Amino acid sequence: MSPVKPQPANRIILLGAPGAGKGTVAKALVDLFGLSHLSTGDMLRAAVAAGTPLGVQAKSFMDAGALVPDELMVGLIADRVQQPDCKSPSGVVRFLLDGFPRTLPQADALDAGQLGPDLVVYLAVDDAIIVDRLCGRRTCPGCGSPFHIHFAPPKVDGICDRCGTALVHRSDDQEAAIRKRLEAFHRQTGPLVGRYAACLVTIDGAQAPADVLAQVVRTLRARGAIVENAGQTANVVS
Ligand code: AMP
Numbered sequence: 001m002s003p004v005k006p007q008p009a010n011r012i013i014l015l016g017a018p019g020a021g022k023g024t025v026a027k028a029l030v031d032l033f034g035l036s037h038l039s040t041g042d043m044l045r046a047a048v049a050a051g052t053p054l055g056v057q058a059k060s061f062m063d064a065g066a067l068v069p070d071e072l073m074v075g076l077i078a079d080r081v082q083q084p085d086c087k088s089p090s091g092v093v094r095f096l097l098d099g100f101p102r103t104l105p106q107a108d109a110l111d112a113g114q115l116g117p118d119l120v121v122y123l124a125v126d127d128a129i130i131v132d133r134l135c136g137r138r139t140c141p142g143c144g145s146p147f148h149i150h151f152a153p154p155k156v157d158g159i160c161d162r163c164g165t166a167l168v169h170r171s172d173d174q175e176a177a178i179r180k181r182l183e184a185f186h187r188q189t190g191p192l193v194g195r196y197a198a199c200l201v202t203i204d205g206a207q208a209p210a211d212v213l214a215q216v217v218r219t220l221r222a223r224g225a226i227v228e229n230a231g232q233t234a235n236v237v238s
Contacts, residue, residue: 065180123205
């Protein structure tokens, strides 16, 4: 009998603590695999910046390092996955979720909409490393590029190399908020590791970023994921 072929991975979740590297990996995967990157953190920050009703409601939770209530998050994602960029030409829903689900009720909502993941990539990183990473993280509000004051400093102090915008130290990247975000991660998001055990691949997110990305790309390719940009993939995966 021939081996069972795995289902192609159309709906992928990146799971990991804040600062585990989900955003960095996601941006690279979008270029390589042509997936739509749905980052709930980015969506919420855009809503806060635009002063929308969602942004006004979410801001105090985010500043405190707490999770935004499930009903707001589920509504946000339910609307977003209906957009045309989340459908393949044959109508299959495809996405790369970064930062959602973060709770069991959010995972339930995906299942209820027949949108459960084909593949969950869990980036595992120790808390001490996360605190070092996030305290020094500086983010570009213009193009989203991440920097780090020690590990990846910009060429000109405080200025984005890519678009010249002044970098910010996110209010939720201050140490007190980071500790709260980690606590929320372990208590509320941790149970998802068990929930998704059947389709979960754990990757050591403490490795160098290029090694993390290469391992994630190999995992996606092994799972038949999607339309690849062969030129770029060749640079990442030997
Ligand atoms: P992130 O950039 O993914 O670390 O998200 C930044 C903040 O946005 C989090 O600390 C939460 O306050 C909020 N947030 C993002 N995604 C979710 C989610 N799925 N559920 C609840 N809150 C979220």
